[in-house]
Amino acid sequence: MQTHPFLNKGHFLLGTFSTNCSGGMTVSKLEDRWTADWQSNLTLARMLDDAGIDFMLPIARWIGYGGETNFHGYVLETITWATALLAHTRQITIFGTVHTTANHPVVVAKQLATMDQMSGSRVGLNIVAGWNKPEYEALGLTLPDDHETRYGYAQEWYDIIKKLWTHEGRFDWNGKYFQLKNTHSDPKPAMLPPIFNAAGSGLGREFASRNANFLFTPAIDLERSKTEVAELKAQARDQGREVGVLTFSHVICRPNQADADARWQELLDNADWEAVDNLVRLQFAHAQSFPHDLLAMIRERMAAGHGGFPLVGTPERVADGICALHEAGFSGTTLSFFDYAKEFPYFRDTVLPILEARGIRPPVTAKAMENPLIA
Numbered sequence: 001m002q003t004h005p006f007l008n009k010g011h012f013l014l015g016t017f018s019t020n021c022s023g024g025m026t027v028s029k030l031e032d033r034w035t036a037d038w039q040s041n042l043t044l045a046r047m048l049d050d051a052g053i054d055f056m057l058p059i060a061r062w063i064g065y066g067g068e069t070n071f072h073g074y075v076l077e078t079i080t081w082a083t084a085l086l087a088h089t090r091q092i093t094i095f096g097t098v099h100t101t102a103n104h105p106v107v108v109a110k111q112l113a114t115m116d117q118m119s120g121s122r123v124g125l126n127i128v129a130g131w132n133k134p135e136y137e138a139l140g141l142t143l144p145d146d147h148e149t150r151y152g153y154a155q156e157w158y159d160i161i162k163k164l165w166t167h168e169g170r171f172d173w174n175g176k177y178f179q180l181k182n183t184h185s186d187p188k189p190a191m192l193p194p195i196f197n198a199a200g201s202g203l204g205r206e207f208a209s210r211n212a213n214f215l216f217t218p219a220i221d222l223e224r225s226k227t228e229v230a231e232l233k234a235q236a237r238d239q240g241r242e243v244g245v246l247t248f249s250h251v252i253c254r255p256n257q258a259d260a261d262a263r264w265q266e267l268l269d270n271a272d273w274e275a276v277d278n279l280v281r282l283q284f285a286h287a288q289s290f291p292h293d294l295l296a297m298i299r300e301r302m303a304a305g306h307g308g309f310p311l312v313g314t315p316e317r318v319a320d321g322i323c324a325l326h327e328a329g330f331s332g333t334t335l336s337f338f339d340y341a342k343e344f345p346y347f348r349d350t351v352l353p354i355l356e357a358r359g360i361r362p363p364v365t366a367k368a369m370e371n372p373l374i375a
């Protein structure tokens, strides 16, 4: 099978994250916060597509985080969301995010193969092995306490999908978690879709280095990140694989620094702190993604951008931040904005040309649309 072109782009990847979830990445009480409705996602996706942005990554979320706003309480389901967006775009890659335990592998294999065919191989898969215990309870599922079971199950789940995508004819599967008789899947994807995984634990990262093309990790302190990224890549190379490391960033880009800083403060002043604390508590109880010794800093970053690396300032400063991520060894970052559709055009028009001039992004070849939100 041909290698997917998403794996050979050769530039610093940019995507968006969490546009399908209410609030996006900002846990805010401000009235004009991101609604995540279909029309906003569609408007944004068309702008991203025209501007040459590489991908959109949704969050699979089944219950919100409570607080006054129930952050992430309104969520578009990721496979249907991605399918519809693929039908409305031309070049961007769109990921489905899938919880292994909530989605049968035979069903997922066929969903992705269908999306691959209808989109000309622009679909990707973000695999989530699970961490959010109340959410599992809401689905009537039990989150295994130990990571051995979480990732053992995820491995078997993905092995089945890969076999369905590559094996001609029927087969039986007799595993620890799945027994399948005479199973098969057609059509097959024309190419293996790019795989994302965002494990934080040791076992999770072993899973990612065996299976994913890109692994996500938070960028909290870039000195730490340099070592971490190098170690993750080395871990994958030990298994004969090349894995890129991505992170996620939150953007507040304004013509002058003082306005951008004031906006960051405004987000903190209007944060839904009860929801922030629920988010932090759940992350620290069941997941190992964020370093536990940096709690105070992380709490503020959780409020403003769900723990994303802050890109706050003038276009020049935002571009500096992205270049610093590149220098730390990251292969790319997601971007989030308080209002993605309103704020992306300024980023596109001011930051993308700087990244192009600095040689880490290609020129925007497609016609960048005017912002359809402004009459």
Ligand SMILES: Cc1cc2nc3c(=O)[nH]c(=O)nc-3n(C[C@H](O)[C@H](O)[C@H](O)COP(=O)(O)O)c2cc1C
Residues within 6 Å of the ligand: 058, 059, 060, 061, 097, 127, 128, 129, 130, 131, 132, 147, 197, 198, 199, 200, 201, 202, 203, 204, 205, 216, 217, 218, 248, 286, 287, 288, 289
């Ligand atoms: C970029 C990114 C995307 C993620 N997407 C989801 C998601 O959509 N749904 C979800 O339940 N968890 C999501 N996670 C959580 C991770 O998949 C993983 O379960 C968590 O980091 C715990 O890792 P661990 O199992 O190794 O402790 C995401 C994390 C990151 C950093």
